[in-house]
Amino acid sequence: MRELRQAYARLPENAPVRLAKPTSNLFRFREPSSAPGLDVGAFGSVISVDPDSRTAEVGGMTTYEDLVAATLRHGLMPLVVPQLRTITLGGAVTGMGIESSSFRNGLPHESVEEMEILTGAGDVVVARRDNEHGDLFRGFPNSYGTLGYSLRLRIGLEPVKPYVHLRHLRFSSGEAAMAALGEICADRVHGGEAVDFVDGVAFARDELYLTLASFTDRAPWTSDYTGSDIYYTSIRRYAAPGPGDYLTVHDYLWRWDTDWFWCSRAFGVQNPVVRRFWPRSLKRSDVYRRLVALDRRTDFSRLLAYYRGAPPPEPLIQDIEVEVGRGAEFLDFFHDEVGMTPVWMCPLRLREGAGTGGADRADGHTWPLYPLEPDRLYVNFGFWGMVPVRPGGGRNYHNRLIEDEVSRLGGHKSLYSDAFYDEDDFWRLYNGDAYRKLKAVYDPGERLLDLYAKCVGNG
Numbered sequence: 001m002r003e004l005r006q007a008y009a010r011l012p013e014n015a016p017v018r019l020a021k022p023t024s025n026l027f028r029f030r031e032p033s034s035a036p037g038l039d040v041g042a043f044g045s046v047i048s049v050d051p052d053s054r055t056a057e058v059g060g061m062t063t064y065e066d067l068v069a070a071t072l073r074h075g076l077m078p079l080v081v082p083q084l085r086t087i088t089l090g091g092a093v094t095g096m097g098i099e100s101s102s103f104r105n106g107l108p109h110e111s112v113e114e115m116e117i118l119t120g121a122g123d124v125v126v127a128r129r130d131n132e133h134g135d136l137f138r139g140f141p142n143s144y145g146t147l148g149y150s151l152r153l154r155i156g157l158e159p160v161k162p163y164v165h166l167r168h169l170r171f172s173s174g175e176a177a178m179a180a181l182g183e184i185c186a187d188r189v190h191g192g193e194a195v196d197f198v199d200g201v202a203f204a205r206d207e208l209y210l211t212l213a214s215f216t217d218r219a220p221w222t223s224d225y226t227g228s229d230i231y232y233t234s235i236r237r238y239a240a241p242g243p244g245d246y247l248t249v250h251d252y253l254w255r256w257d258t259d260w261f262w263c264s265r266a267f268g269v270q271n272p273v274v275r276r277f278w279p280r281s282l283k284r285s286d287v288y289r290r291l292v293a294l295d296r297r298t299d300f301s302r303l304l305a306y307y308r309g310a311p312p313p314e315p316l317i318q319d320i321e322v323e324v325g326r327g328a329e330f331l332d333f334f335h336d337e338v339g340m341t342p343v344w345m346c347p348l349r350l351r352e353g354a355g356t357g358g359a360d361r362a363d364g365h366t367w368p369l370y371p372l373e374p375d376r377l378y379v380n381f382g383f384w385g386m387v388p389v390r391p392g393g394g395r396n397y398h399n400r401l402i403e404d405e406v407s408r409l410g411g412h413k414s415l416y417s418d419a420f421y422d423e424d425d426f427w428r429l430y431n432g433d434a435y436r437k438l439k440a441v442y443d444p445g446e447r448l449l450d451l452y453a454k455c456v457g458n459g
Contacts, residue, residue, distance in 0.1 A: 004040070004042075004118060004151070005118070005122055005123075005124065005453055007038060007039060008038060008118065008122050008172075009122055011038060011447075012359075013447065016448075016449055017038060017447060017448055018038070018335060019038050019040055019061075019145070019149065021036055024414040031277065033201070036251045038231070040060070040061050040149065041061070041361055042059070042063050043059035043060050043061045043062075043090075043151045043152065044061035044063075044066075044088075044132055045057050045058075045059050045061065045062055045066070046058050046059070046062055046066060046067055046070040046153070047347070049070055049071055049073075049074050049076070049157070051074045051075070053074065054076060054156060054157040054158065054159070055113065055154055055155065055156055055157060056070070056071060056076075056078075056154070056157055057152065057153075057154050058089050058117075058152070058153050058154075058155060059089075059090075059151065059152060060088065060089060060090030060093075060116075060149060060150035060151050060152060060153060061088050061089075061090060062088060062090075063085060063086050063087065063088055063089075064081055064082060064084075064085060064086075064087050064088070064089065064092070065085035065086065065254075067089060068081060068250070068253055068254075072160070072249065072250060073157055074158060076157040076158065076159055076160065077157060077158060077160050077249070077253070078108070078109040078111065078155060078157060078158075078258045079101065079105040079106075079108075079110075079155075079156055079157070079158050079351075080092075080097060080098070080099050080101050080102055080105050080106070080107060080108045080110075080111065081099055081101075081253045081257040082097035082098065082099055082108065082143075082205075083099055083257060083261070083285075084256070084257050084260075084285040084286075085254060085257045085284060085285065085286070086284075086285065086286045089108070089150075089155070090149065090150040090151075090153065092108040092307055093108055093109040093112060093140065093141060093153065094140055094141065094142075094143055094144055094145055094150060095142065095414070095415070095416055096141070096142060096147075096319075096370060096414045096415075096416070098346055098380050099197075099199075099346065100197035100198055100199040100211075100213065100321070100346060101196065101197050101253050101344060102347065102348035102349070102380075103185040103198050103347040103348060103349055103377065104185075104188065104196075104351075105158075105350070105351055106348065106349065106350050107141070107348065107350075107351075107367075108155075108352030108366065109140070109141040109158075110350070111155045111156040112137075112153050112154070112155050112276045113128065113154045113155065113156060113353075114126060114127070114153065114154040115127045115128075115137060115140065115150050115152070115153050115154075116150070116151045116152040116153075116370075117133075117136065117140065117147075117148045117149065117150050117151065118148050118149045118151055119147065119148035119442040119443060120146075120147060120148055120439075120442055120443025120444075120445070120446070120447045120448040121318055121442060121444060121445065121447075122447070127140070130224050135437075135438060135441075135444055136148075136438060136441075138366065138367055138368060139367075139368055139434060139435070139438045141367050141369060141370055142347075142367070142369040142370040142451075143369055143435070143438075143451060144415060144432065144451060144454055144455060144456055145448065145454070146229055146439070146443070146448050146449055146450055146451045147355055147438055147439065147442050147443060147448070148442060148443070148448070157369075160215060160221075160249045161215035161216055161217050161249065161413070162198075162216075162217060162248065162249060163215070163216045163217070163218065163219040163246055163247065163248055163249060164197070164214065164215060164216065164246070164247050164248075164249055164252040165193070165213065165214045165215075165216045165219070165224065165244055165245075165246055166211055166212070166244050166245040166246070166247065166252075167191075167193075167211070167213075167214075167240060167244040168209045168210070168211050168214045168215045168237050168238055168239040168240060168244065169189070169209060169210045169211075169212065169235075169239070169240050170178065170207070170208070170209050170240065170373070171208045171209070171210070172206045172207070172208075173205075173207065173208075173328070174202070174327065174331040174332060175204070175328045176208075176330035177200065177202075177208040177210060177327075177328075178324050178325070178327040178328045178379065180210060181198070181200070181210060181324055181327070181347055181377075181379065182324045182325075182377055184198060184210070184212065185198060185324075185347050185349070185377055186377075190212055192392070193212075193214050194214050194215075195211070195212045195213075195214060196213060196214050196215050197211075197213035197214075197252075198209055198210065198211070198213070198346075198347055199344065199346040199347075199365060200344075200345040200346070201232060201235055201342045201343070201344060201345065202323075202331060202341065202342060202343040203236075203341055203342050204335075204341060205331070205332075205362075206334045209235050209239060209344075211235065211346075215249070215310055216246075219247075219248075220246065221246055221248035221386075222246050222248055222251070223245055223246065223247055223251075224251070225247075225251070225255060225258055225259075226251075226258050226277065226280050226283060227280065228272065229277055230259055230262075230270055231255045231256065231258065231259065232259070232261065232262050232342065239440060244350075245424045249295055254373060257284060257285045258283045258284070259283065260285040260288045260289075260300055260384075261342075261344060261382070261384065262342055262377060263288060263384055263385065264283070264288055266385070266386075267288060267291055268285055269283065269288075269420075296315075301313050301386065308319050311388035311389050311391070312388075312389045312395070313386035313387065313388060313389065314387050314388070314389045314395055314396065314397065314398055314399070315385075315418070316338070316340060316383060316384070316385060316386065316387050316391075316398055316399060316402075317383075317384045317385070317401070317417045317418075318382070318383060318384075318402060318405045318413065318414070318417055319380055319381070319414040319416070319417075319431070320380070320381055320402065320411055320412065320413045320414070321348065321378040321379060321380040321381070321411055321412050322378065322379060322381075322406065322409045322410065322411035323376055323377070323378055323379075323409075323410065323411070324347065324377045324378065324379050326410070326411070327345075327379040327381075330381060330405065330406070330409055330411070331343070331381070333405050334381070334383070334402075337397055337398070337401055337405075337445065338375055338383070338387060338388070338401075338402070340383050340385055340387055343381055343382065344380075344381065344382035344383070345380070345381055346380040346382070347376075347377055347378065347379050348378050348379075348380060348382075349375075349376065349377050349378065350366065350367075350372050350373075350374050350375075350376075368431045368434035368435075369430055369431055369434065369435055370412065370430070371431055372412070377414045378411075396418070396420055399418060400420050403419070403420060403421060407425070407429065415430075415451075415455040419455050419456045420456065421456055423425065423452055423456075425453065426451075426452050426455075426456060430451065435445070435450075435451055
């Protein structure tokens, strides 16, 4: 720990502090920097798993791929496992993570019991909700490394069964799908079978599916979507009233990573001929993300569109969430104004805060920098790809349009990708008053960028 603090102190004070890490799941692409990064490689492993207390001690740079491999050996899993293998635990906590267990387990930071954090001031502190650094504990989520970096975390785990049974329910309208989503998430039972996971896909305005998944001890068969078959196309094939589908719990947790949801089609990986020769080891989100980074650096997609006489493409890689009662309204807007499909849908609700009477909430919220209301069900909509630039609208027309609509609907937008808010709107949406208080205490010298500079200024 002393070596890390010394290395941090040696970094140039006039350059942004960046971590020296091999992968990233951020989509705020930056120009390469010649300044040395902070080497946190020593904090990239699972320290221990305690089956009795159902907890794990984990380095902040540990990927969920490694964490899941360690916990499944004990019949346990993290309460929320984000969709992509190389997301790190620290990244999911200081950013935002979500998955199909979020309707009952909330967000990844809600299962954290303790964090050891290297602050912007160069100190290493242990933060828990009930100690002198409780304000940092609560304010760390959605700070994106602008208050400090997590070095070690203790998180809660939950038991699993060997298999997962999937049921895909089709709906012909957003209104019907959102109404069913609210009922299913409240009851946690459907058709007499417990519901442990919920997410969904909108293939069109009138073709939406909710996928209900349940732990089970036995499976009559298991599907494999790491070879020739593709998970998201199976949703239509196995839709009710059939028996559904079965996966091992391991394959269920990584069902979206193999094809990066559906984005692998942009690289030809869903073409049967290409897929036959594309190695399984390269069917991974981090591989595709590196290809996107290469495209951004070379501007290949825009040049290709130019020579084909097509409108230049606008990257549209976003996750937003609105309350379930306004989900159909957002989908109508999205189909009318954007037209990109498919769209991922994932319900979430805060795991905690409902019964505290406000006693554990800073500025009225348990997690002040991403202020969700307790006891309310939200729906995350994820859409990732390219859309033609609107004539006369500018390259970021659709991104800005979505930001405005999400704000109108009282929703939120994740900050892992490009954002375009002006500064006043940004701090209003992400609780600038609470953030500035934390910044003054834990990074008084402003060694780290502030949240606006990093997420909007693209620092």
